[in-house]
Amino acid sequence: MAENKKMVEDITSRDVDFAKWYTDVVKKAEMVDYASTKGCMIIRPYGYAIWENIQKILDGKFKELGHENVMMPMFIPESLLQKEKDHVEGFAPEVAWVTHGGEEKLGERLCVRPTSETLFCDHYKDIIHSHRDLPKLYNQWCSVVRWEKTTRPFLRTTEFLWQEGHTMHETAEEAMAETEQMLNVYADFCEQYLAIPVVRGKKTDKEKFAGAEATYTIEAMMHDGKALQSGTSHYFGDGFSRAFGIQYSDRENKLQYPHQTSWGMSTRIIGAIIMTHGDDNGLVLPPAVAPIQVIIVPIAAHKGGVNEKAQEIEQRIKKVCRVKTDVSNQSPGWKFAEYEMKGVPLRLEIGPRDIENNSCVLVRRDNGEKTVVSLDNIEAEIEAKLKAVHDGMFESALKRREQMTYDVHTMDEMIDTAENKPGLVRAMWCGDPECEAAVKEKAGLTSRCMPFAQEEIDGKCVCCGKPAKTLVYWGKQY
Amino acid sequence: MAENKKMVEDITSRDVDFAKWYTDVVKKAEMVDYASTKGCMIIRPYGYAIWENIQKILDGKFKELGHENVMMPMFIPESLLQKEKDHVEGFAPEVAWVTHGGEEKLGERLCVRPTSETLFCDHYKDIIHSHRDLPKLYNQWCSVVRWEKTTRPFLRTTEFLWQEGHTMHETAEEAMAETEQMLNVYADFCEQYLAIPVVRGKKTDKEKFAGAEATYTIEAMMHDGKALQSGTSHYFGDGFSRAFGIQYSDRENKLQYPHQTSWGMSTRIIGAIIMTHGDDNGLVLPPAVAPIQVIIVPIAAHKGGVNEKAQEIEQRIKKVCRVKTDVSNQSPGWKFAEYEMKGVPLRLEIGPRDIENNSCVLVRRDNGEKTVVSLDNIEAEIEAKLKAVHDGMFESALKRREQMTYDVHTMDEMIDTAENKPGLVRAMWCGDPECEAAVKEKAGLTSRCMPFAQEEIDGKCVCCGKPAKTLVYWGKQY
Numbered sequence: 001m002a003e004n005k006k007m008v009e010d011i012t013s014r015d016v017d018f019a020k021w022y023t024d025v026v027k028k029a030e031m032v033d034y035a036s037t038k039g040c041m042i043i044r045p046y047g048y049a050i051w052e053n054i055q056k057i058l059d060g061k062f063k064e065l066g067h068e069n070v071m072m073p074m075f076i077p078e079s080l081l082q083k084e085k086d087h088v089e090g091f092a093p094e095v096a097w098v099t100h101g102g103e104e105k106l107g108e109r110l111c112v113r114p115t116s117e118t119l120f121c122d123h124y125k126d127i128i129h130s131h132r133d134l135p136k137l138y139n140q141w142c143s144v145v146r147w148e149k150t151t152r153p154f155l156r157t158t159e160f161l162w163q164e165g166h167t168m169h170e171t172a173e174e175a176m177a178e179t180e181q182m183l184n185v186y187a188d189f190c191e192q193y194l195a196i197p198v199v200r201g202k203k204t205d206k207e208k209f210a211g212a213e214a215t216y217t218i219e220a221m222m223h224d225g226k227a228l229q230s231g232t233s234h235y236f237g238d239g240f241s242r243a244f245g246i247q248y249s250d251r252e253n254k255l256q257y258p259h260q261t262s263w264g265m266s267t268r269i270i271g272a273i274i275m276t277h278g279d280d281n282g283l284v285l286p287p288a289v290a291p292i293q294v295i296i297v298p299i300a301a302h303k304g305g306v307n308e309k310a311q312e313i314e315q316r317i318k319k320v321c322r323v324k325t326d327v328s329n330q331s332p333g334w335k336f337a338e339y340e341m342k343g344v345p346l347r348l349e350i351g352p353r354d355i356e357n358n359s360c361v362l363v364r365r366d367n368g369e370k371t372v373v374s375l376d377n378i379e380a381e382i383e384a385k386l387k388a389v390h391d392g393m394f395e396s397a398l399k400r401r402e403q404m405t406y407d408v409h410t411m412d413e414m415i416d417t418a419e420n421k422p423g424l425v426r427a428m429w430c431g432d433p434e435c436e437a438a439v440k441e442k443a444g445l446t447s448r449c450m451p452f453a454q455e456e457i458d459g460k461c462v463c464c465g466k467p468a469k470t471l472v473y474w475g476k477q478y
Numbered sequence: 479m480a481e482n483k484k485m486v487e488d489i490t491s492r493d494v495d496f497a498k499w500y501t502d503v504v505k506k507a508e509m510v511d512y513a514s515t516k517g518c519m520i521i522r523p524y525g526y527a528i529w530e531n532i533q534k535i536l537d538g539k540f541k542e543l544g545h546e547n548v549m550m551p552m553f554i555p556e557s558l559l560q561k562e563k564d565h566v567e568g569f570a571p572e573v574a575w576v577t578h579g580g581e582e583k584l585g586e587r588l589c590v591r592p593t594s595e596t597l598f599c600d601h602y603k604d605i606i607h608s609h610r611d612l613p614k615l616y617n618q619w620c621s622v623v624r625w626e627k628t629t630r631p632f633l634r635t636t637e638f639l640w641q642e643g644h645t646m647h648e649t650a651e652e653a654m655a656e657t658e659q660m661l662n663v664y665a666d667f668c669e670q671y672l673a674i675p676v677v678r679g680k681k682t683d684k685e686k687f688a689g690a691e692a693t694y695t696i697e698a699m700m701h702d703g704k705a706l707q708s709g710t711s712h713y714f715g716d717g718f719s720r721a722f723g724i725q726y727s728d729r730e731n732k733l734q735y736p737h738q739t740s741w742g743m744s745t746r747i748i749g750a751i752i753m754t755h756g757d758d759n760g761l762v763l764p765p766a767v768a769p770i771q772v773i774i775v776p777i778a779a780h781k782g783g784v785n786e787k788a789q790e791i792e793q794r795i796k797k798v799c800r801v802k803t804d805v806s807n808q809s810p811g812w813k814f815a816e817y818e819m820k821g822v823p824l825r826l827e828i829g830p831r832d833i834e835n836n837s838c839v840l841v842r843r844d845n846g847e848k849t850v851v852s853l854d855n856i857e858a859e860i861e862a863k864l865k866a867v868h869d870g871m872f873e874s875a876l877k878r879r880e881q882m883t884y885d886v887h888t889m890d891e892m893i894d895t896a897e898n899k900p901g902l903v904r905a906m907w908c909g910d911p912e913c914e915a916a917v918k919e920k921a922g923l924t925s926r927c928m929p930f931a932q933e934e935i936d937g938k939c940v941c942c943g944k945p946a947k948t949l950v951y952w953g954k955q956y
Contacts, residue, residue, distance in 0.1 A: 035597070035601070045547065099575065
C-alpha cells in the first residue's frame with residue numbers, strides 16, 4: 001500500500017495529454033512496470049489478473065469449439081523460418097537471434113518466435129497424412145518477441161503474451177469458415193465481456209499478415225479517436241502446406257494440400273480496455289475481467305459492528321462476484337480514490353446508519369451513479385448492477401464511436417477530417433494500392449479494414465474518382 | 479487416429495530397456511514429438527492437457543496461500559545475471575545468448591532466462607521500501623531455457639515449462655517457513671494427486687541451487703530404481719537482497735535487507751508420472767490429472783441401442799468425471815489397447831447383455847480389476863472406483879519404493895548395492911564433502927537428500943567411519 005499514496009492528482013488529464021495519461025494510469029494502477037531489459041515490460045499482479053480472466057474466458061470458448069492446446073518450442077531455426085518467402089520477409093527484420101548456447105557458437109542461428117506458423121507447419125508435416133487426421137485445431141498460450149524501437153506498455157513491447165491458434169482443414173471452404181468463426185469469437189468477446197464495440201472486417205492486401213491470403217480484423221476506437229487492431233484471424237490457403245510439404249490422402253485416396261488458418265489475441269487488448277474506458281480518475285474495468293468486481297468500504301468503522309457487517313456482506317456476495325473488503329485504517333476518501341484508480345466496477349459503502357436501515361450504498365465506477373439498496377436481496381442487486389455497469393460502458397463506448405466516425409467523399413474532406421476531427425473515417429475505395437498509399441501520404445490515415453457490413457456511401461473512390469469497389473474504415477493507428 | 483494403428487506390440491518392454499520403453503511410451507501415447515529445434519520438444523494435446531490439469535491444481539493452492547501471478551521478461555541482460563556471483567557461475571555455462579535484434583548487433587548480450595531470481599530482484603528493488611510492502615508472494619508460469627547436450631522428453635530438454643515462485647519476507651524465520659511450506663505443497667501434491675510417494679529433505683551444500691543458502695527437495699523413485707528430483711524450494715537468506723540493494727524500513731524505521739525464497743515445479747513431473755506408474759501396455763495416469771478419466775467402450779455396437787445407452791451414461795457421469803465415449807468403428811479390442819496405452823484410469827464397457835441387466839463393466843487400468851456394477855448409482859460407483867485407482871497406484875508405488883530402498887553401513891555394502899540392486903540407498907554421513915565425493919566416485923551414487931524424517935541407522939559415516947551427523951538418501955539420478 002505504501003506505493004499507493006500518490007493518488008489521482010498525479011494522473012495527467014486524459015484530454016491534456018492522452019499518451020501521458022495512459023502511461024500514468026498503467027503505472028499508478030500497478031498494472032505494469034518497466035524492466036531492465038530494454039523494450040520489455042513486467043506485468044504486475046493487478047495487470048496479470050486481468051490477463052488471467054481474459055485467458056480463462058477465451059480458452060473456454062476455444063475448447064468448446066474443439067480446439068486443443070499444445071506447446072511449441074520458442075526457438076525457430078533460421079532455415080525453418082525461411083521456408084515461406086513472404087513470411088520470412090515480413091518477420092526477419094524484427095526478430096531476436098540466439099547465436100550462442102553456453103560458451104559455444106551455434107551452427108545455425110535460432111530466432112525467438114515472433115509467431116509460430118513455421119513451427120506448427122513443421123509439426124503438421126509429421127502428423128497429417130490422411131483426411132482422418134483433419135481438421136487439426138491447435139492453439140497455444142505463450143509469449144512472442146518482435147524487436148521494437150519505440151515501446152509502450154501493452155500496446156507495443158518487444159515481448160508480449162498472446163494466444164495463437166493454428167488450424168489445418170481439408171478444404172478451402174472449411175478453413176475460411178474457421179477464419180471467420182474465430183474472428184467472430186474475438187469480436188463477441190470484446191463486445192460481450194470487455195464492453196468494447198468493434199468493427200469486423202477484412203484487411204487490404206497491403207495491411208495483411210505476412211504470408212496470408214486474407215487477414216480479418218476487429219478494429220476498436222480508443223478515447224482519443226485512434227484505432228486499435230484488437231484481434232486478427234488469417235486464411236493461408238495452401239501456401240504453407242506447399243512450402244512445408246504437408247499432404248494428406250483425401251476421401252478418394254488422392255494426395256491433397258490442406259488449408260490453413262491462424263488467429264491471435266494478445267495482451268495488447270488490455271491497452272484497448274484502458275484506452276476505451278479509462279478516465280481522469282484512472283482505470284474503468286469491465287466487470288467480466290476486473291480482478292475485483294466489488295470493493296466494500298466500511299464507513300465510520302470505529303463504531304462497533306461496521307467491519308463485522310462488511311465482512312458478513314462479503315461472505316454473502318462472494319458467491320456471485322469477486323469481492324474484497326478494505327478494512328485498513330486509511331480514510332474512506334482515500335479508499336474511494338484508490339479503487340476508482342484501480343477501476344473497480346462497483347463500490348459498496350456500509351456505515352452505522354446503513355446498518356440501522358438494513359441497506360447499503362452502491363456506487364458505479366463508470367458513471368458515478370449512487371443507489372441505496374436493501375441488504376435483503378444484496379446478491380441479486382450486485383448481479384444486476386454489474387450487468388448495468390457493463391451495458392453502460394458498452395453503450396457509452398458505442399455512442400462515442402458513432403459520434404466520432406465521419407463519412408467523407410473527397411480527398412479534401414478526408415484531409416480536413418484527419419486534421420481536425422479525431423476518430424474513424426469512412427470512405428469508398430477503388431481497390432488500387434496507389435490510392436491507399438495516397439490517402440496515407442496526404443491525410444496520414446491507414447486503411448483499418450473493409451467492413452463485413454458494407455454500405456455504398458458513394459459511387460466513386462475517395463482518391464481517384466474511379467468507380468468504387470468497397471467501403472473502407474480509415475484511421476490513425478496504435 | 480491414423481497414427482494410432484501402431485499399438486502395444488511397438489512398445490519395448492519396460493524390463494528389457496527402460497529408457498527405450500520410456501521414449502516409446504511418450505511418442506506412442508502422443509504426449510510429445512521432437513521439434514526441428516535441437517533439444518526442444520513439442521508437447522502435444524494429450525501431454526499438454528496433463529500439464530493444464532497440474533497447473534490448475536497447483537495454481538489454486540498457490541493462490542489459496544496468498545500468492546499472485548506476474549509476468550517477467552524472458553530476457554536477462556548479461557550485467558543483471560552477473561550481480562550475484564554464485565548464481566551466475568551456476569547458470570552462465572548453460573544459457574542461450576541473444577546477440578542480435580533484427581539486423582543490429584546488441585550493445586549488451588541478453589540471455590534467455592534459465593530461472594528468474596535476478597529479474598524478480600531487479601523488480602523488488604523498485605517496489606519494496608517498507609515493511610508494509612512485505613511479504614511479496616509472486617509466482618509465474620513460463621518456459622525457461624538451459625542449454626543441454628543430451629535431452630529426453632520431459633526429463634531434460636533445452637526448453638521446458640515450469641512455475642517459479644519468488645517471495646520476499648521481513649525475517650529469516652518467515653522466509654524459512656515459506657520455503658518449507660512450499661516444499662510441503664509440492665510433496666502433498668505429488669502424493670495426493672499424482673499418487674507418487676516422495677522423500678522430503680534437504681540437499682547437501684554440493685547439490686544445492688546456485689546462490690541459495692539451503693535447497694529443499696522432494697525425491698521420487700522411478701520404476702527402474704533411479705531417483706527423480708521432482709520439485710525444489712530454496713532459501714536465499716539476504717544474499718540477493720544485498721547484491722541488488724533491496725532494502726526496507728522495518729517497524730522501528732531501520733533499514734533492513736529482506737529474506738528471499740524461490741520454488742519451482744516443471745513439466746519434468748510428467749516424466750515422473752510416466753516412470754512411476756507406466757507398464758508394458760503404456761501409460762497409467764493418476765485420475766486427478768488424466769485428460770480422460772473414464773473411457774466408455776460400446777460392445778456389439780451394431781446392435782440397436784448400445785451407442786445410445788453409452789451416450790446416455792456419458793451424459794450422467796460427466797458431472798463427476800472427465801469422460802469420453804469412443805463410438806468409432808474400430809473393434810472393442812483395438813479400443814481397449816488404445817486407451818490402455820493412453821493410461822485412461824477407468825474403462826466402462828456397455829453391451830446388449832449389460833443393458834438387459836441394467837449394469838455395466840468397470841475395468842481399472844492400474845491392476846486390471848473388472849467389476850460389474852449397477853447403472854442405478856453409476857455416478858457414485860465411478861467416483862469410488864477413481865479413488866480406488868488413485869489409492870491403489872499410490873500404495874503400489876510406495877510398496878515398490880520400500881522394497882527397493884536399502885540401508886547400508888559400509889562402503890563395500892554401498893558399492894555392492896549400487897551395482898546389484900536398483901533403488902535408493904540409505905546411509906549415514908559425517909557431513910564432509912570429501913566423503914560425499916568418494917561415494918559418487920566409488921559407488922556412482924549422488925546424495926539425493928538429507929530427509930526431514932531422520933533416523934540414526936548407524937553411529938558412523940559410511941565412508942570415513944567418523945561420527946555421523948545425518949542420514950542421507952543416495953541414488954542414481956535422472
